[in-house]
Amino acid sequence: MSDQPPNKPNLNSIKKLLEMLSMGKELTEAQHKEMKDYKFWKTQPVISFDEKISQEGPIDSRKTVADISEKPLPLLEGFEWDTLDLTSTKELDEVYNLLHENYVEDSGESFRFKYSAEFFDWALKPPGWKKDWHVGVRVKSSKRLVAFISAIPLRLKLHDKIIESVEINFLCVHKKLRSKRLTPVLIKEITRRVNRYDIWQALYTAGIVLPSPISTCRYTHRPINWEKLHEVGFSSLPEDSTKEDMVKKYYIDENNEAIKLEGLRKMTEDDVDEVLELYNKFQAKYELIQVFDKEDLKHWLLKGKEVIYTYVVEDKSNKKITDFFSFYLLPFKILNVPKHEQLNISYLFYYGTDHDSSKKELETRLKLLMKNALVINKGLKIDVFNALTSQDNTLFLEDLNFGLGDGYLNYYLFNYKAFPILGGINKHTKLIEEGSGIGVVML
Numbered sequence: 001m002s003d004q005p006p007n008k009p010n011l012n013s014i015k016k017l018l019e020m021l022s023m024g025k026e027l028t029e030a031q032h033k034e035m036k037d038y039k040f041w042k043t044q045p046v047i048s049f050d051e052k053i054s055q056e057g058p059i060d061s062r063k064t065v066a067d068i069s070e071k072p073l074p075l076l077e078g079f080e081w082d083t084l085d086l087t088s089t090k091e092l093d094e095v096y097n098l099l100h101e102n103y104v105e106d107s108g109e110s111f112r113f114k115y116s117a118e119f120f121d122w123a124l125k126p127p128g129w130k131k132d133w134h135v136g137v138r139v140k141s142s143k144r145l146v147a148f149i150s151a152i153p154l155r156l157k158l159h160d161k162i163i164e165s166v167e168i169n170f171l172c173v174h175k176k177l178r179s180k181r182l183t184p185v186l187i188k189e190i191t192r193r194v195n196r197y198d199i200w201q202a203l204y205t206a207g208i209v210l211p212s213p214i215s216t217c218r219y220t221h222r223p224i225n226w227e228k229l230h231e232v233g234f235s236s237l238p239e240d241s242t243k244e245d246m247v248k249k250y251y252i253d254e255n256n257e258a259i260k261l262e263g264l265r266k267m268t269e270d271d272v273d274e275v276l277e278l279y280n281k282f283q284a285k286y287e288l289i290q291v292f293d294k295e296d297l298k299h300w301l302l303k304g305k306e307v308i309y310t311y312v313v314e315d316k317s318n319k320k321i322t323d324f325f326s327f328y329l330l331p332f333k334i335l336n337v338p339k340h341e342q343l344n345i346s347y348l349f350y351y352g353t354d355h356d357s358s359k360k361e362l363e364t365r366l367k368l369l370m371k372n373a374l375v376i377n378k379g380l381k382i383d384v385f386n387a388l389t390s391q392d393n394t395l396f397l398e399d400l401n402f403g404l405g406d407g408y409l410n411y412y413l414f415n416y417k418a419f420p421i422l423g424g425i426n427k428h429t430k431l432i433e434e435g436s437g438i439g440v441v442m443l
Helices: 012-022 031-035 089-102 117-123 175-180 182-195 226-231 243-249 271-282 294-302 359-379
Strands: 079-083 112-113 134-139 145-158 162-173 201-206 217-225 264-266 286-288 308-314 321-329 332-335 347-354 384-388 403-414 423-425 431-436
Touching: 012 112, 089 112, 089 117, 089 134, 089 145, 089 162, 117 145, 117 162, 134 182, 145 182, 145 201, 162 175, 162 182, 162 359, 175 182, 217 423, 226 243, 271 294, 271 321, 271 347, 294 308, 294 347, 308 359, 321 359, 347 359, 359 384
Parallel strands: 162 201, 347 384
Antiparallel strands: 079 134, 112 332, 134 145, 145 162, 145 286, 201 403, 217 384, 217 403, 264 308, 308 321, 321 347, 423 431
16 A cells, blocks of 8 residues: 555645644544544544544554454455465466556556566565465455455564564455455455464555554655656646756766766675664664664665665775665556556665765765666666655755655554654645655555
């Protein structure tokens, strides 16, 4: 339940949400009534819209594993549960086809995620993954896969507390079955399966507003191949500009010696210890982060062949790693433009630097690192480089020509109360100098 193509969310709802998060204003009577419309979420251990948080911690801590049924939840007649084996090419293809045809689409139905087996291996099988957490629903008669939801282990740090949790993602129901109320059953079933492992909290994201986000970030887009983006309808031509103006604006000079970083190279397994140390030091400033050990870091920054790209900067004088940055690739299939079949998209992932003794030094260094990331993306024939307003991204987004997109990502905690966290934007959905307290990056 996360990254998505450009869409058209209800901006008024987003702005009301941000005002509530940032200023603590109470909801109007009309908004209270809106909360009553969330029939499923009213029954779940989540923060209500008008709830005032006085202390962080679990919402329901009474249950134990002994309280959780060993049996799956009942399904509508004609459907059955299936625990998917994503080491099987056949079943992996089924998940691919379900998500490809039915997962998040933009409102104009112009773009659709184009997943790969390599992406699923990376995203769904990190250290500690459980087969039991890859949950499918099939039609009994045909055995066709018509719904899916997943969980992966996730160790969070919220302020000074470690939370053993999971990340819920890739919730998908076949378009023709969305009136069958399968989504609440999927959520309850994945919750039951996770609870059986004595895990009671989860982090999830969505582009829609649910009860109740702890933070909201905004998507930004940095065109690399503007002409192609315009041809497929991803980027518009401003009234006061020409196509030539836009191509020039987003031109990346890969031969610009002024931005080339000495010691920049691809990360290897030999760098894991140093990068982990740098990651921990750099992430310590954020309010919500993902805690990695060596195997986690190795997986997320190195293991996804042709999916994740990670680079380090090595100081030639002492061989010390001073910086790293990473991004992952997730293309879109273009649905209605015969000239182009695929939009090549990359997403900024984790990064860190020891050039952060002051805000100005950090800003200067991040701009230089991201300029090099853009050069690398151009070499990979990426069409657009996406980034959220999380981490310290607001220090470089505007100067490097990242444009604010229409998409928003709301962060939610299941069965855990937390104070609101800034997501890099204000109640007017514009970038803020304070940056973000969100360090964790969701796929």
